[in-house]
Amino acid sequence: MQDITxxxxxxxxxxxxxxxxxxxxxxxxxxxxxxxxxxxxxxxxVLKTQELIKEFHSLEGKSFFxxxxxxxxxxxxESAFFIDEASAKNLSSHLELESEEDxxxxxxxxxxxxxxxxxxxxxxxMNTEVRFALPSxxxxxxxxxxxxxxxxxxxxVIVIDTQLNFEHQKINGEIFILTKDGSxxxxxxxxxxxxxxxx
Amino acid sequence: MKYLVVDDSxxxxxxxxxxxxxxxxxxxxxxxxxxxxxxxxxxxxxPTIAFLDLTMPVMDGYEALPMMxxxxxxxxxxxxxxxxxxxxxxxxxxLGAKLHIQKPINPNKMKDILETxxxxx
Numbered sequence: 079m080q081d082i083t084x085x086x087x088x089x090x091x092x093x094x095x096x097x098x099x100x101x102x103x104x105x106x107x108x109x110x111x112x113x114x115x116x117x118x119x120x121x122x123x124v125l126k127t128q129e130l131i132k133e134f135h136s137l138e139g140k141s142f143f144x145x146x147x148x149x150x151x152x153x154x155x156e157s158a159f160f161i162d163e164a165s166a167k168n169l170s171s172h173l174e175l176e177s178e179e180d181x182x183x184x185x186x187x188x189x190x191x192x193x194x195x196x197x198x199x200x201x202x203x204m205n206t207e208v209r210f211a212l213p214s215x216x217x218x219x220x221x222x223x224x225x226x227x228x229x230x231x232x233x234x235v236i237v238i239d240t241q242l243n244f245e246h247q248k249i250n251g252e253i254f255i256l257t258k259d260g261s262x263x264x265x266x267x268x269x270x271x272x273x274x275x276x277x
Numbered sequence: 278m279k280y281l282v283v284d285d286s287x288x289x290x291x292x293x294x295x296x297x298x299x300x301x302x303x304x305x306x307x308x309x310x311x312x313x314x315x316x317x318x319x320x321x322x323x324p325t326i327a328f329l330d331l332t333m334p335v336m337d338g339y340e341a342l343p344m345m346x347x348x349x350x351x352x353x354x355x356x357x358x359x360x361x362x363x364x365x366x367x368x369x370x371x372l373g374a375k376l377h378i379q380k381p382i383n384p385n386k387m388k389d390i391l392e393t394x395x396x397x398x
Contacts (some may be wrong), residue, residue: 087287090286090287090288091286091288093286094286094288094289094381095288097286097332097359097380098359098380098381099359100359101358101359101360101361101379101380102359102361104360104362105360105361105362108362108364114362114364114365115362117331117332117359117360118332119285119332119333119334203381272288273288276288276291276292276295277291
């Protein structure tokens with residue numbers, strides 16, 4: 079398969095669209111948790127799946143709650159949300175949850191709100207629509223992450239990596255949007271159309 | 278009237294300048310890609326209005342905003358950000374911004390901003 083790369087201008091456009099989308103999603107989640115979050119600059123990379131797994135290995139912490147939500151349309155893929163155990167415990171305490179089941183439910187709802195708001199807004203900015211599957215959750219030790227079915231579905235991915243940081247509550251999460259191979263060319267064309275309209 | 282546009286994204290700067298020039302085609306516009314550059318350009322050129330992003334590398338908008346107003350007290354700063362949390366809005370107004378506007382800027386939003394600032398369109 080031919081390797082696909084993004085030019086600096088294409089990365090800039092995608093990063094800015096993501097920034098707008100992420101701002102919206104963060105505001106919704108902040109309201110849901112009644113907390114204030116800081117925003118990070120989205121990092122955009124095109125990676126082979128094995129390279130992405132190496133990136134995951136560099137994450138701090140030993141095990142993560144890992145939830146994913148697939149989306150389909152012209153722009154198809156999957157969003158993945160990582161939250162480490164310590165942050166999950168802090169989330170549980172902040173929301174005064176009583177059981178592990180309640181915590182799973184809270185993480186799923188957080189993922190659902192965060193990733194669907196994020197992806198919907200990103201799609202709007204690119205003048206297209208996406209449909210969502212239900213999110214699913216698993217708790218994985220980091221060294222088992224490559225066995226996750228999610229990563230078997232992709233050979234090359236555009237990774238949009240941003241951090242969600244509720245400083246006072248000590249809740250940190252990391253969001254990845256993984257696009258399917260066939261969507262990358264569509265995405266490149268759309269990014270260039272947006273850029274050309276401003277020139 | 279001089280304008281300063283501060284954003285690390287070229288797309289955001291181009292979009293904002295295009296919207297501005299829809300209403301004011303002949304204005305002088307300076308561009309900065311982070312807060313540190315903005316502080317320097319503000320000292321040198323003393324713009325009347327600055328459009329300032331918050332999330333940027335090197336120096337973010339929260340840090341640059343009070344420095345820019347200190348150096349150029351007549352400067353009107355419009356924060357243009359994707360961060361639409363109520364606390365973010367309150368914080369920038371507290372730091373001296375005139376307005377907090379959600380990204381992206383389009384010609385209609387720009388018209389409202391310029392009218393609010395009583396700029397002659």
